[in-house]
Amino acid sequence: MPDVTTDVRIRPLDELDLNGIVRINEKITGAYEPDLWEKRVMFYTRRDPGASQVAEANGKVVGFMLGDCRAGEFGLEEPSGWIERFGIDPDYRGQDLGRRLFDAICAHFKAEGATSVRTLVDQNDAPVAGFLKAIGFGESSLAALERKL
């Protein structure tokens, strides 16, 4: 496993990161989805680039975390940070990159006046749920509800 702890750079998302994110997502899910990710990257960069960050090692994007700071939704009047999508290249996991991306985004959320950060997780996805617990997420009084249409 490449050791990137010393020379990794955490920085805001840029439109040019699209190819790197498509590649990481393909490694994680097996699906090559450039059009889908182009829409997402455009959305997050135009909305608030600092709320989405990438990890770059030797000029190559090896991780991403996409988020957003919003107010006035779900009865939450105060600004709240939301973590929406993330992925670390499997070759670069276990080196704190996920945590460092999260910390950088949280610093941005705080600067925007947010006092909490929220996300949704599939409780059946043990690795992602475990990561979110390890970086400090706990139960919320808000619950995700759904019904079939």
Ligand SMILES: CC(C)(COP(=O)(O)OP(=O)(O)OC[C@H]1O[C@@H](n2cnc3c(N)ncnc32)[C@H](O)[C@@H]1OP(=O)(O)O)[C@@H](O)C(=O)NCCC(=O)NCCS
């Ligand atoms: C979950 C994920 C982001 C973790 O990234 P990472 O860089 O390896 O995580 P870090 O090294 O920053 O770990 C931070 C903490 O989370 C914990 N953690 C990481 N992966 C974990 C896992 N699979 N299960 C339990 N805990 C985990 C670490 O032990 C660490 O805790 P500690 O500091 O108390 O030791 C990465 O494995 C990933 O991208 N998974 C796939 C996500 C996905 O399915 N995305 C879909 C595309 S949107």
